[in-house]
Amino acid sequence: MKIQLEVQDHSKCHMNERCNKYEMCPINLVHKIISGKWKILILWYLMPNPLRFSDLRRKLPDVTQKMLTQQLRSLESHNLVYRKVYPVVPPKVEYGLTECGEKLIPVLESMYSYGVDYLQDNSLDSLKLDK
Template identity: 65%
Template sequence: MTSNKEIHETCFMKEKCLKYETCPMVLVQNLLSGKRKILILWYLNYETLRFNELRKKLPDVTQKMLTQQLRSLEADGLIYRNIYPVTPPKVEYGLTELGRKIIPILEMMHGFGADYLEKAELSSPVQEK
Protein backbone atom coordinates (compact mmCIF):
# COMPACT_ATOMS: atom_id res chain seq x y z
CA MET A 1 0.00 0.00 0.00
CA THR A 2 1.43 3.33 -1.07
CA SER A 3 1.82 5.95 1.63
CA ASN A 4 0.49 9.48 1.31
CA LYS A 5 4.01 10.75 1.60
CA GLU A 6 5.22 8.84 -1.44
CA ILE A 7 2.43 10.15 -3.57
CA HIS A 8 2.96 13.60 -2.20
CA GLU A 9 6.53 13.61 -3.44
CA THR A 10 5.49 12.85 -6.98
CA CYS A 11 3.06 15.73 -6.82
CA PHE A 12 4.30 18.96 -8.33
CA MET A 13 2.22 21.21 -6.21
CA LYS A 14 2.74 24.90 -6.54
CA GLU A 15 1.40 28.00 -4.92
CA LYS A 16 -0.98 28.71 -7.75
CA CYS A 17 -2.68 25.33 -7.37
CA LEU A 18 -3.92 26.35 -3.99
CA LYS A 19 -5.95 29.18 -5.35
CA TYR A 20 -8.90 27.95 -7.28
CA GLU A 21 -8.79 30.78 -9.79
CA THR A 22 -5.21 30.19 -10.86
CA CYS A 23 -5.06 26.43 -10.59
CA PRO A 24 -3.99 24.74 -13.83
CA MET A 25 -6.02 21.64 -12.98
CA VAL A 26 -9.13 23.69 -12.61
CA LEU A 27 -8.36 25.33 -15.92
CA VAL A 28 -8.20 21.94 -17.64
CA GLN A 29 -11.44 20.97 -15.98
CA ASN A 30 -13.03 24.09 -17.40
CA LEU A 31 -11.63 23.36 -20.84
CA LEU A 32 -13.30 19.96 -20.79
CA SER A 33 -16.46 20.61 -18.85
CA GLY A 34 -18.93 21.69 -21.50
CA LYS A 35 -21.44 19.00 -22.25
CA ARG A 36 -20.16 16.53 -24.85
CA LYS A 37 -16.82 18.32 -25.23
CA ILE A 38 -14.90 15.21 -24.31
CA LEU A 39 -16.79 13.19 -26.87
CA ILE A 40 -16.25 15.83 -29.55
CA LEU A 41 -12.51 15.79 -28.93
CA TRP A 42 -12.52 12.01 -28.92
CA TYR A 43 -14.25 11.86 -32.31
CA LEU A 44 -12.05 14.53 -33.82
CA ASN A 45 -9.00 12.63 -32.69
CA TYR A 46 -9.93 10.00 -35.28
CA GLU A 47 -10.65 12.26 -38.21
CA THR A 48 -11.67 15.75 -39.12
CA LEU A 49 -15.42 16.07 -39.36
CA ARG A 50 -17.96 18.42 -40.84
CA PHE A 51 -20.63 19.99 -38.70
CA ASN A 52 -23.41 17.64 -39.70
CA GLU A 53 -21.17 14.61 -39.51
CA LEU A 54 -20.52 15.42 -35.87
CA ARG A 55 -24.19 16.04 -35.37
CA LYS A 56 -25.05 12.57 -36.62
CA LYS A 57 -22.56 11.07 -34.19
CA LEU A 58 -24.11 13.01 -31.32
CA PRO A 59 -27.82 12.55 -31.92
CA ASP A 60 -28.82 13.84 -28.49
CA VAL A 61 -27.12 17.20 -28.98
CA THR A 62 -29.08 20.02 -30.52
CA GLN A 63 -27.58 22.11 -33.26
CA LYS A 64 -27.37 25.05 -30.94
CA MET A 65 -25.49 23.16 -28.25
CA LEU A 66 -23.09 21.61 -30.74
CA THR A 67 -22.31 25.01 -32.19
CA GLN A 68 -21.80 26.36 -28.69
CA GLN A 69 -19.41 23.60 -27.68
CA LEU A 70 -17.47 23.83 -30.92
CA ARG A 71 -17.12 27.60 -30.58
CA SER A 72 -15.90 27.21 -27.04
CA LEU A 73 -13.37 24.51 -27.94
CA GLU A 74 -12.18 26.70 -30.78
CA ALA A 75 -11.84 29.75 -28.54
CA ASP A 76 -9.78 27.64 -26.16
CA GLY A 77 -7.52 26.57 -29.00
CA LEU A 78 -8.27 22.87 -28.81
CA ILE A 79 -9.93 22.58 -32.21
CA TYR A 80 -9.77 24.49 -35.47
CA ARG A 81 -12.60 25.45 -37.76
CA ASN A 82 -12.00 25.53 -41.46
CA ILE A 83 -14.62 27.24 -43.58
CA TYR A 84 -14.75 26.47 -47.29
CA PRO A 85 -16.40 29.35 -49.14
CA VAL A 86 -18.92 27.27 -51.04
CA THR A 87 -22.70 26.90 -51.13
CA PRO A 88 -24.11 25.10 -49.37
CA PRO A 89 -21.49 25.85 -46.72
CA LYS A 90 -18.79 23.39 -45.79
CA VAL A 91 -17.10 23.68 -42.42
CA GLU A 92 -14.50 21.26 -41.21
CA TYR A 93 -13.48 20.71 -37.61
CA GLY A 94 -10.31 19.07 -36.35
CA LEU A 95 -7.95 18.96 -33.39
CA THR A 96 -5.20 21.53 -33.14
CA GLU A 97 -1.77 20.52 -31.92
CA LEU A 98 -2.85 21.64 -28.46
CA GLY A 99 -6.04 19.63 -28.77
CA ARG A 100 -4.04 16.52 -29.58
CA LYS A 101 -1.97 17.09 -26.46
CA ILE A 102 -5.01 16.87 -24.25
CA ILE A 103 -5.96 13.42 -25.55
CA PRO A 104 -3.60 11.52 -23.21
CA ILE A 105 -5.46 13.05 -20.29
CA LEU A 106 -8.71 11.68 -21.68
CA GLU A 107 -7.06 8.29 -22.07
CA MET A 108 -5.94 8.36 -18.47
CA MET A 109 -9.39 9.36 -17.35
CA HIS A 110 -10.68 6.48 -19.40
CA GLY A 111 -8.35 4.06 -17.64
CA PHE A 112 -9.37 5.18 -14.19
CA GLY A 113 -13.04 5.35 -15.13
CA ALA A 114 -13.07 1.85 -16.56
CA ASP A 115 -11.42 0.46 -13.40
CA TYR A 116 -13.83 2.39 -11.27
CA LEU A 117 -16.83 1.03 -13.12
CA GLU A 118 -15.60 -2.53 -12.76
CA LYS A 119 -15.40 -2.10 -9.01
CA ALA A 120 -18.68 -0.25 -8.87
CA GLU A 121 -20.44 -3.11 -10.61
CA LEU A 122 -19.36 -5.35 -7.77
CA SER A 123 -20.79 -3.05 -5.11
CA SER A 124 -23.27 -0.18 -5.38
CA PRO A 125 -24.26 1.52 -8.62
CA VAL A 126 -22.55 4.78 -9.42
CA GLN A 127 -24.29 8.11 -9.54
CA GLU A 128 -24.41 9.26 -13.14
CA LYS A 129 -25.65 12.45 -14.69
Protein backbone atom coordinates (compact mmCIF):
# COMPACT_ATOMS: atom_id res chain seq x y z
CA MET A 1 0.00 0.00 0.00
CA LYS A 2 1.43 3.35 -1.05
CA ILE A 3 0.82 6.35 1.19
CA GLN A 4 0.67 9.80 -0.37
CA LEU A 5 2.72 12.16 1.79
CA GLU A 6 2.22 15.88 2.00
CA VAL A 7 5.26 18.08 2.50
CA GLN A 8 4.88 19.84 5.80
CA ASP A 9 6.53 22.93 7.21
CA HIS A 10 9.30 21.81 9.59
CA SER A 11 8.11 24.33 12.19
CA LYS A 12 4.87 22.37 12.44
CA CYS A 13 6.65 19.05 12.94
CA HIS A 14 7.19 17.98 16.52
CA MET A 15 9.46 14.95 16.83
CA ASN A 16 8.07 14.09 20.23
CA GLU A 17 4.54 13.76 18.84
CA ARG A 18 3.31 11.39 16.20
CA CYS A 19 1.97 12.91 13.02
CA ASN A 20 -1.79 13.16 13.07
CA LYS A 21 -2.13 11.75 9.57
CA TYR A 22 0.38 8.89 9.86
CA GLU A 23 1.40 6.44 12.53
CA MET A 24 4.89 7.91 12.52
CA CYS A 25 6.62 11.08 11.37
CA PRO A 26 8.13 10.28 7.93
CA ILE A 27 11.59 11.63 8.86
CA ASN A 28 11.53 9.58 12.06
CA LEU A 29 10.60 6.52 9.99
CA VAL A 30 13.55 7.03 7.62
CA HIS A 31 15.83 7.54 10.61
CA LYS A 32 14.72 4.22 12.10
CA ILE A 33 15.18 2.40 8.77
CA ILE A 34 18.70 3.63 7.92
CA SER A 35 20.14 4.27 11.36
CA GLY A 36 22.74 1.78 12.45
CA LYS A 37 26.49 1.91 12.70
CA TRP A 38 27.08 0.39 9.26
CA LYS A 39 23.88 0.80 7.22
CA ILE A 40 24.72 4.05 5.45
CA LEU A 41 28.16 2.75 4.50
CA ILE A 42 26.66 -0.53 3.27
CA LEU A 43 24.21 1.41 1.09
CA TRP A 44 27.05 3.63 -0.16
CA TYR A 45 29.23 0.68 -1.18
CA LEU A 46 26.31 -1.07 -2.90
CA MET A 47 25.48 2.01 -5.00
CA PRO A 48 27.68 1.31 -8.02
CA ASN A 49 27.01 -2.43 -8.23
CA PRO A 50 26.07 -5.53 -6.23
CA LEU A 51 28.73 -7.00 -3.95
CA ARG A 52 29.37 -10.32 -2.30
CA PHE A 53 29.39 -10.54 1.49
CA SER A 54 33.18 -10.96 1.52
CA ASP A 55 33.61 -7.83 -0.62
CA LEU A 56 31.56 -5.82 1.87
CA ARG A 57 33.67 -7.21 4.72
CA ARG A 58 36.83 -6.03 2.95
CA LYS A 59 35.37 -2.55 2.46
CA LEU A 60 34.28 -2.43 6.13
CA PRO A 61 37.21 -4.05 7.97
CA ASP A 62 36.00 -3.00 11.43
CA VAL A 63 32.59 -4.68 11.13
CA THR A 64 32.13 -8.17 12.53
CA GLN A 65 30.54 -10.90 10.43
CA LYS A 66 27.60 -11.05 12.84
CA MET A 67 27.01 -7.28 12.74
CA LEU A 68 27.27 -7.11 8.95
CA THR A 69 24.76 -9.97 8.67
CA GLN A 70 22.36 -8.18 11.05
CA GLN A 71 22.66 -4.87 9.21
CA LEU A 72 22.13 -6.53 5.81
CA ARG A 73 19.10 -8.45 7.08
CA SER A 74 17.60 -5.26 8.45
CA LEU A 75 18.15 -3.42 5.16
CA GLU A 76 16.69 -6.41 3.32
CA SER A 77 13.64 -6.49 5.59
CA HIS A 78 12.99 -2.82 4.75
CA ASN A 79 13.29 -3.55 1.02
CA LEU A 80 16.40 -1.41 0.57
CA VAL A 81 18.74 -4.30 -0.25
CA TYR A 82 18.17 -7.59 -2.04
CA ARG A 83 20.01 -10.85 -1.48
CA LYS A 84 20.60 -13.06 -4.52
CA VAL A 85 21.77 -16.64 -4.01
CA TYR A 86 23.37 -18.35 -7.01
CA PRO A 87 22.97 -22.14 -7.30
CA VAL A 88 26.70 -22.87 -7.55
CA VAL A 89 29.34 -24.63 -5.49
CA PRO A 90 30.84 -23.01 -3.52
CA PRO A 91 27.79 -20.89 -2.68
CA LYS A 92 27.71 -17.38 -4.10
CA VAL A 93 25.53 -14.67 -2.57
CA GLU A 94 25.33 -11.09 -3.78
CA TYR A 95 23.75 -8.04 -2.20
CA GLY A 96 22.53 -5.04 -4.15
CA LEU A 97 20.20 -2.08 -3.93
CA THR A 98 16.53 -2.61 -4.66
CA GLU A 99 14.53 0.00 -6.55
CA CYS A 100 13.49 1.35 -3.15
CA GLY A 101 17.14 1.45 -2.05
CA GLU A 102 18.17 3.25 -5.23
CA LYS A 103 15.86 6.10 -4.24
CA LEU A 104 18.36 6.84 -1.45
CA ILE A 105 21.23 7.43 -3.90
CA PRO A 106 20.60 11.21 -4.19
CA VAL A 107 20.43 11.40 -0.38
CA LEU A 108 23.72 9.51 0.00
CA GLU A 109 25.37 11.67 -2.67
CA SER A 110 24.17 14.80 -0.84
CA MET A 111 25.61 13.44 2.40
CA TYR A 112 28.93 12.85 0.64
CA SER A 113 28.95 16.41 -0.74
CA TYR A 114 28.11 17.77 2.69
CA GLY A 115 31.02 15.78 4.15
CA VAL A 116 33.41 17.23 1.57
CA ASP A 117 32.21 20.78 2.32
CA TYR A 118 32.40 20.17 6.05
CA LEU A 119 35.98 18.90 5.82
CA GLN A 120 36.96 21.97 3.78
CA ASP A 121 35.35 24.37 6.27
CA ASN A 122 36.46 22.73 9.52
CA SER A 123 39.76 21.64 10.95
CA LEU A 124 39.98 17.86 11.17
CA ASP A 125 41.92 18.28 14.43
CA SER A 126 38.96 20.02 16.05
CA LEU A 127 36.49 17.26 15.17
CA LYS A 128 35.61 14.93 17.99
CA LEU A 129 34.32 11.91 16.11
CA ASP A 130 33.35 8.65 17.76
CA LYS A 131 35.48 5.82 16.47
